[in-house]
Amino acid sequence: MEMPVPNQDIITKKQHLVRRFQAVLPDEAVIHEIAETLAYECDALTAYRCPPLVAVLPGTTEEVSAVLKICHEEGVPVVPRGAGTSLAGGSLPTADSVILGVSRMSDVLETDYENRFIRVQTGRTNLSVTGAVEEHSFFYAPDPSSQLACAIAGNIAMNSGGAHCLKYGVTTNNLLGVTMVMMDGEIVEIGGAHLDAGGLDLLGVICGSEGQLGIVTEATLRILRKPEAARPILMGFDSNEVAGACVSDIIKAGILPVAIEFMDRPCIRATDDFCGAGYPDVEALLIVEVEGSDQEIADQLGRITEIAEKHNPAELRVSKSDEESAKIWAGRKAAFGAMGKINDYMCLDGTIPVNELPYVLRRIGELSKQYGLDVANVFHAGDGNMHPLILFDANKPGDLETCEEMGAEILKVCVEVGGCLTGEHGVGVEKRDLMLHQYNADDLEAQLKIKDAFDPAWLLNPAKVFPLKISESRRAA
Amino acid sequence: MNPSNETELAGVVKAAASKGRRLRIRGGGTRSRLGRPVEADEILSTTGLTGISLYEPGALTIVAAAGTPLAEIKATLNAEGQRLPFEPMDHRGLLGSEGEPTIGSVVACNISGPRRIQAGACRDSLIGVRFVDGQGTVLKNGGRVMKNVTGYDLVKLMAGSYGTLGVLTEVAFKVLPKPEACGVVLIQGLDDRAAVKAMSAAVGSPYDVTGAAHLPVGVDGDPVTMIRVEGFEASVTYRGGKLRDLLASYGDISIESDPAKTEAGWAHVRDVAPFHDREGDVWRVSVKPSDGPDLIGAMRDAGQSADVIYDWSGGLIWVLTPEGTDIRPHCPAGHATLIRASEETKNRLPVFQPQVEVLERISRDLREKFDPKNILNPGLMG
Numbered sequence: 001m002e003m004p005v006p007n008q009d010i011i012t013k014k015q016h017l018v019r020r021f022q023a024v025l026p027d028e029a030v031i032h033e034i035a036e037t038l039a040y041e042c043d044a045l046t047a048y049r050c051p052p053l054v055a056v057l058p059g060t061t062e063e064v065s066a067v068l069k070i071c072h073e074e075g076v077p078v079v080p081r082g083a084g085t086s087l088a089g090g091s092l093p094t095a096d097s098v099i100l101g102v103s104r105m106s107d108v109l110e111t112d113y114e115n116r117f118i119r120v121q122t123g124r125t126n127l128s129v130t131g132a133v134e135e136h137s138f139f140y141a142p143d144p145s146s147q148l149a150c151a152i153a154g155n156i157a158m159n160s161g162g163a164h165c166l167k168y169g170v171t172t173n174n175l176l177g178v179t180m181v182m183m184d185g186e187i188v189e190i191g192g193a194h195l196d197a198g199g200l201d202l203l204g205v206i207c208g209s210e211g212q213l214g215i216v217t218e219a220t221l222r223i224l225r226k227p228e229a230a231r232p233i234l235m236g237f238d239s240n241e242v243a244g245a246c247v248s249d250i251i252k253a254g255i256l257p258v259a260i261e262f263m264d265r266p267c268i269r270a271t272d273d274f275c276g277a278g279y280p281d282v283e284a285l286l287i288v289e290v291e292g293s294d295q296e297i298a299d300q301l302g303r304i305t306e307i308a309e310k311h312n313p314a315e316l317r318v319s320k321s322d323e324e325s326a327k328i329w330a331g332r333k334a335a336f337g338a339m340g341k342i343n344d345y346m347c348l349d350g351t352i353p354v355n356e357l358p359y360v361l362r363r364i365g366e367l368s369k370q371y372g373l374d375v376a377n378v379f380h381a382g383d384g385n386m387h388p389l390i391l392f393d394a395n396k397p398g399d400l401e402t403c404e405e406m407g408a409e410i411l412k413v414c415v416e417v418g419g420c421l422t423g424e425h426g427v428g429v430e431k432r433d434l435m436l437h438q439y440n441a442d443d444l445e446a447q448l449k450i451k452d453a454f455d456p457a458w459l460l461n462p463a464k465v466f467p468l469k470i471s472e473s474r475r476a477a
Numbered sequence: 478m479n480p481s482n483e484t485e486l487a488g489v490v491k492a493a494a495s496k497g498r499r500l501r502i503r504g505g506g507t508r509s510r511l512g513r514p515v516e517a518d519e520i521l522s523t524t525g526l527t528g529i530s531l532y533e534p535g536a537l538t539i540v541a542a543a544g545t546p547l548a549e550i551k552a553t554l555n556a557e558g559q560r561l562p563f564e565p566m567d568h569r570g571l572l573g574s575e576g577e578p579t580i581g582s583v584v585a586c587n588i589s590g591p592r593r594i595q596a597g598a599c600r601d602s603l604i605g606v607r608f609v610d611g612q613g614t615v616l617k618n619g620g621r622v623m624k625n626v627t628g629y630d631l632v633k634l635m636a637g638s639y640g641t642l643g644v645l646t647e648v649a650f651k652v653l654p655k656p657e658a659c660g661v662v663l664i665q666g667l668d669d670r671a672a673v674k675a676m677s678a679a680v681g682s683p684y685d686v687t688g689a690a691h692l693p694v695g696v697d698g699d700p701v702t703m704i705r706v707e708g709f710e711a712s713v714t715y716r717g718g719k720l721r722d723l724l725a726s727y728g729d730i731s732i733e734s735d736p737a738k739t740e741a742g743w744a745h746v747r748d749v750a751p752f753h754d755r756e757g758d759v760w761r762v763s764v765k766p767s768d769g770p771d772l773i774g775a776m777r778d779a780g781q782s783a784d785v786i787y788d789w790s791g792g793l794i795w796v797l798t799p800e801g802t803d804i805r806p807h808c809p810a811g812h813a814t815l816i817r818a819s820e821e822t823k824n825r826l827p828v829f830q831p832q833v834e835v836l837e838r839i840s841r842d843l844r845e846k847f848d849p850k851n852i853l854n855p856g857l858m859g
Contacts, residue, residue, distance in 0.1 A: 114677045115765050115792075137683075159626045170624060172633065173601045188835050193765035195792050196587065196598055197637060198812025198830030199858065200840045204600060204633025208626050228683045248535030254558055254654035292685075296712045351622040354536040384536070385624040423624035431627075438627050439617070446616050446847070447629040453842040465628060 001048060001429060004463050004475065006096035010076055014053055017074060017098070021056050024066035029104070031055040040081065040099045044146075045089040045430055047400060052079065052093035059104045061179055061187055061217040068215065069185030071098055077459050078183070080211035082154030083125065085146045087347055088428025090158060090210055094463060102153045105217060108132045117176055117193050119220045122153035126160075129221060138223045141168035144424065145336065156216050159208030161424035166382035167258045167291075168224070170424065172207040179218035180206065183455045193220055205450060210426050211461045213454035227291035230258065232328045233301050235308050236282035236315030240264065243284035244357040246311045247381045250288065250304055251354075257304075259289040260382035261332050264361065267339070267376035267389070268331070274338030277331030280315040286381065287332055335378045336389070343374075343391040346403050350414030351423035354384045363413045364388055371406040373399075385423035386414070412437055427465045435467055444470055481525040483607065483615060483646040489521060490644060491613025494850045502640040502854055504544060504579030508586055510572045512639050512857040513828045514820045523581050526646055529553055531621065537652050538621050540605070543581025543645040550580050554652055562653045563599050564590030564743075570753040572817060581645045587637030590747040591688040591705070594680060594789045596653065600636035605649035608635060608642075611848025616643065623651040634843075640854040642847040656707040659739045660717040661688075664702040665729045669693060669770040672702045673791040675727045677766060679704045680790045682723055684716040689790040690746040702727075703742060746788055752797045755784070758818040759797055760804050764811035766791030775807040801825070829858055 010017075014032070021030045031037055032054045041049040053076075058064045071078050081091040081101040093099050105121035106128075112118070113136050120129055126147040129140040143162035144150055150160070156178065161170040168174070177191030191203045206213055237243040247260055263271070263285045272279045279285060290300040301318050308316055319325040331338075339345045352360050361377060368375045379386040388410055392403040411421050411431065415438050421431045435444060444466060451458065451474075458474045480486040493500050501517035503509060504524065523544040531540040534557040541550055547565065554560050565588040567578060582588075584606070589598040596602070605619035618631035635642060664675055672691035680686045688705035695701035704724070706716045717732045724730060733739055744750070752759055764772065769791045776783045776796075783804070784797040796804060801822050805813055812830035815823060832840070840858075844851075 112765075113681060114674075114767055116677075116681060138681075159630065161624050161626075165624065169597060169601060170626075172630065173597050182835065186835055188833065190836065192810050194763040194811035195593065195789065196589075196600075196763055198763070198814065199832055199836070200642075200843065201587070201600060201633045201637050202836060202839060204630055204636070207633075208630045225681050225683050227685070251537060251654070252534050252557070254657065256654055292712065293715060295715065296709075299709060299711055351624045353533060353538065353621060355533055380624070383624045384622050418620065419622050420620050420625045420627045422627050423622070424626060426626050427628060435628060442614050443616050443618065444628070446610070446618070446631060449846040450629050450631070450634075450843065453839050453846060 002468060003050065003094055004468065006094055010096040011053060013074070017076065018054060020070045021054065021067060024070070025056060025058060025063055029057045029059065031057070040093060043084040043086040043089060043091045045087055045092065045428065048089055048092055048429065050093055050095055052097050052099040053095060055099040055101060057101045057104045061181060064100065064181045064215055064217050065185040065187050067100060068181055068183055071459060072184045072457070075457070075459070077462050079461050080153070080157065080215050082123065082151030082157065083149050085150040086154060086158065086426065086428055088422070088426045088430040090154070090426050090428040090464065092429055100215060102151065102217060109218060112193065113138065115193055116223050117220050118223050119218060120152060122156065122216050122219050123151050126150050126152060126155055133223050137226045139226050140221055140223055141174055142171045152219055153216055156207055156219060157209065157211045158424070158426035161385065163259045163261060163380060166260065167256055172204060174222045175203065175207050175219060176222055177220035178203065178206060178216045180214040180216045182214050183457065183460050191220065210428065210465050212451050212465060213460065228293045229297060230289055230291045231297045231301065231319050232287050232289040232325055233304055233319065234315065234317040234328045235286045235288070235313050236280040237284045237311065238282060238314055240284045240361045241358040242311050243286055244354070246286065246308055248355060249307045253303060253307055255300055255303055257288045257290050257382065259287070260380070261287040262377070262379050262381040263332065263335065264377040266374060267335055267378045270342055270376060271331040271335050271338040274341055275330055275334045277327060279331050282314045287328055332378070339376055339389045339391065344394040345389040345391050346407055348386065348388045348390070348407050348410055349422045349425040350411045350419055351383070351385045352414050352417050352419035354381065356417040356419070357381070360386070360413055360417060364410055367406055367409050371402055373403055373406055384419065408434055429464055432465060433467050448474065478519060479522040479525045483526065483609070486526065486644060486646060487609045487613045487615050490609050490611065493519070493852050494612050497850055497852065499852045499855050502644050504582035505546065505576040507574045507576045507578045508568050508572070508582050510574065511568070511586055511816065513823055513859060515854050515857050517855065521644065523579065523644065530647070534559060538649065539652055540621055540647065540649040541580050542647055543579060545580050547578045547580050547583060555655065558655050559652045560655045561650060562592060562596035562602050564592040564747060565599060566590050567748050571749050571759060580648055584636050584645055584648050585638065585640050591690060591743055591788050594689065594792065595685065595687040600633050602650050603632050603636050603648060604651050606632050606635045606645060607647035608645045610643045611850055611853050619649065621649045639857050641844055641858050644853065656709070658710040658713040658734065659705060659707045659736065660713040661733045661739045661742060662704040662717055662720045662724065663731050663733060664724060664727050665699060667691065667700055667702050667728055669773060669787070671727060672700065672787065673766055673770055675702055675724050676704065676790040678723060679720055682720065684719055688743060691787040691791070692746070692751065693785060694751065703746065705743065746786065749786060749795050751786060752784070752795065755797055757797045757799055758802060758822060759795060759816045760813050761816045762794040762796060762808060762811060762813045764792060764794060764809055768809040768811070769794050772807055772809060776804060779807065827859060
């Protein structure tokens with residue numbers, strides 16, 4: 001993968017920059033020794049690494065503003081970083097860039113149960129937002145699987161989703177307002193505790209802009225009251241087609257589960273070996289979760305069972321206790337870890353129209369044979385967000401490249417059937433060069449114009465999202 | 478001009494751009510009075526772009542041309558037991574307009590109704606757009622899947638941009654199942670503050686409230702607070718009962734479950750029916766719910782007359798004022814939009830909430846980039 005050639009003029013003035021940062025930040029917040037900047041050389045896309053010139057960890061919005069002012073004056077690229085859990089390389093640095101991490105900013109600023117929002121600094125982790133309101137039986141809905149570690153800053157940058165978005169939406173549907181620092185250091189408030197925009201919906205554009213428009217330091221998030229209870233049902237089928245048809249029938253019957261998760265045979269076997277979840281050995285497994293009172297849950301699960309039975313399930317297990325629920329979820333939650341135990345893997349994130357599921361799984365199977373790499377499929381079936389895991393051996397020369405090629409082919413299939421390259425992980429550097437498969441040059445130009453308006457000098461996370469050739473003239477300017 | 482497809486429409490815009498002819502974009506014309514008065518040379522109608530190109534009930538997805546009548550979309554969804562989640566308002570009664578609302582205008586004005594508090598706004602259900610920018614270039618963003626973070630989200634930007642960034646040609650939505658039953662918990666006689674507290678308790682409960690509104694002057698003249706639950710019949714009965722218990726201390730409670738009555742009741746709120754035949758300006762104010770009663774209190778303290786309807790659990794306030802009243806000096810954080818007023822008033826008071834300089838600059842920049850000749854609904858958003 002190609003990254004821009006670092007600007008030697010910037011690298012040469014490292015000491016000058018460090019001194020300027022130290023003038024506005026505490027010493028320990030300016031990380032410039034090579035041994036220490038290595039900690040910021042990559043995010044969760046570990047295949048690509050490059051230590052930044054300097055990493056800074058401001059503690060306040062004002063400090064973020066001071067740093068950005070300096071970088072703006074000096075023409076230095078800035079790569080924002082939340083917790084560094086991006087699977088797309090969203091916070092991969094270049095050698096001439098400054099990593100701006102918000103991890104020291106993790107305070108809760110305000111909780112308001114009457115008006116159902118929480119205001120936090122964006123270095124706070126996703127799960128600890130819920131942690132802050134749990135004792136009042138509230139929660140923050142978006143739940144990416146990295147929620148224990150990932151920061152709200154990154155959630156906003158990537159518009160993160162999760163398993164429960166069929167009912168609760170993704171980050172953008174739960175974000176009410178932000179405090180953002182523009183590249184020139186100006187601090188701006190957008191939105192707040194109220195709903196919707198008074199003018200153009202700039203908040204809607206900022207969410208999911210991968211740190212390219214500004215650095216969000218504070219966020220007002222919608223919180224919701226927890227449902228009375230939740231309970232899953234597990235279903236096994238002899239074919240992917242039948243499992244897909246069952247999902248479609250459940251939705252058409254007017255039931256809106258909070259989650260519908262799908263796993264195929266390779267994934268079922270691997271997770272079962274890994275954590276002994278006791279999954280049946282079937283071609284396709286569905287976990288469907290519903291919420292409400294005990295009676296409401298029983299009623300919904302009854303309807304779902306009735307639908308599933310029409311599809312001759314090989315297995316049907318309704319959870320009758322919290323313990324059984326935990327067991328049903330155990331394998332699904334361990335899926336990525338289980339695959340990691342067997343092999344290195346690359347996790348894709350394309351979304352497809354739900355009805356195209358059987359066709360896409362068949363195509364993935366064909367590609368798997370063609371490239372000689374195994375694939376395990378686990379995904380959010382309710383919303384069509386797939387997570388094929390391509391297994392490869394990082395120590396085997398050429399395997400990573402083969403894996404990347406195959407991944408690109410799978411994503412092209414997703415686009416071909418009316419889906420998209422990424423449903424919740426973001427484009428980052430990983431899918432940057434595939435953007436022209438999803439959008440034509442005019443469509444991308446329209447997006448570049450947005451960045452022009454927010455960051456005319458193209459200093460914020462410049463080498464991401466768009467194919468390098470397309471952004472080149474702007475980055476050079 | 479009434480092009481019959483996207484290519485023709487792009488041609489019309491391109492020609493207009495080259496001649497600098499300003500276009501008034503129009504769907505069914507039912508919302509033409511929203512925004513600042515527009516001076517245009519020609520009307521560009523989208524009513525020639527019609528038809529539902531894709532509907533997959535099992536995938537909860539519908540795609541339609543922008544000029545498709547909203548009624549057609551609703552009927553098609555209804556036949557499969559589904560609906561648009563965000564319950565768009567019909568502006569005809571409030572604005573005294575005629576015609577058939579189109580799905581494009583719902584998106585262009587980001588129109589949402591009472592269910593916004595639970596199911597999100599129009600912009601939250603919108604998953605894809607095609608549009609023609611001010612130079613006649615056809616553009617797309619998003620698609621037909623509900624989880625999509627591929628590039629910037631221009632879908633949200635287009636929702637509520639009132640045609641000033643581009644002319645919508647096609648829109649795609651995530652839809653939801655239409656519940657089997659609806660129950661409305663009615664509380665009589667609350668003052669505004671108590672009503673907001675009751676609504677807040679209801680939407681902060683685990684009972685999945687899909688509407689919370691307060692009419693200080695209900696149909697029979699007395700205050701009424703309405704809390705809605707929807708779902709399977711048994712579930713609605715259960716949650717209605719739970720809410721009755723939860724809110725018992727607030728006042729006299731009854732539960733209405735007659736479908737015709739509940740539907741009419743929410744249409745009354747959604748379409749701001751109490752202000753239809755009343756003289757005066759109508760403002761739409763978005764606030765933190767607990768701030769609402771203070772806003773109205775401040776206006777009355779200042780001797781200004783203000784009739785009011787609370788929706789969105791108090792987060793959306795419709796205010797009827799004497800002609801020419803500026804309510805913004807009393808508004809807390811949030812935003813106020815002047816929905817119905819004379820041209821004179823709309824030229825004198827900002828129709829949309831003025832923003833801080835940097836946001837004004839970015840918004841202006843975006844308009845210049847998407848519509849460099851300033852020919853798309855010029856001046857509508859200021």
